[in-house]
């Protein structure tokens with residue numbers, strides 16, 4: 395189904411009243427992908443999770459409700475997403491949020507044990523650059539969980555897992571592994587898990 399340019403823009407950077415509706419909708423239609431991401435994160439109680447491009451925050455909520463209760467940080471280019479998340483999670487000392495420029499991540503090296511990116515790779519201006527940045531902020535033996543549809547929302551770019559895994563290895567990730575999934579909202583999609591080498 396073709397998505398209008400106005401909605402495509404909102405998917406990549408939600409803002410205003412339409413953005414609020416889009417963020418709510420994303421939480422619903424991407425539930426299956428977020429389930430896959432949560433499982434792949436394989437959380438432990440000492441984990442510090444970063445989600446890049448958390449949108450409506452459905453995965454953040456799942457991480458905060460997790461019985462291992464890890465810390466979670468959300469990074470977003472959308473001020474609306476940041477403001478809504480700060481309000482929604484104001485009572486959680488384990489959650490914090492950072493507005494980013496879309497190219498760099500404003501965190502010290504080796505800060506996080508887990509990074510999740512669900513439905514956001516399509517919008518990165520430079521995928522190899524962002525993968526290098528994620529590797530930098532991951533701790534040794536840390537894990538990146540990258541979930542994406544085979545087709546970008548504008549249907550222009552294909553994301554085949556072999557290509558994504560090759561890009562991850564080129565960026566310096568030690569191991570990569572992909573599982574394939576299917577649901578009615580996102581058709582065929584992938585979850586690629588990449589690890590940073592032990593020292």
Ligand SMILES: C[S@@+](CC[C@H](N)C(=O)[O-])C[C@H]1O[C@@H](n2cnc3c(N)ncnc32)[C@H](O)[C@@H]1O
Pocket residue numbers: 405406407408420421424427446447448449450451469470471472475494495496497511512513514517518519
């Ligand atoms: C399609 S939504 C996906 C949201 C959520 N992860 C989900 O699956 O429902 C993409 C989100 O990524 C954010 N985004 C786009 N480019 C980004 C970037 N370079 N860095 C951080 N966030 C970005 C957008 O603002 C938007 O909220």
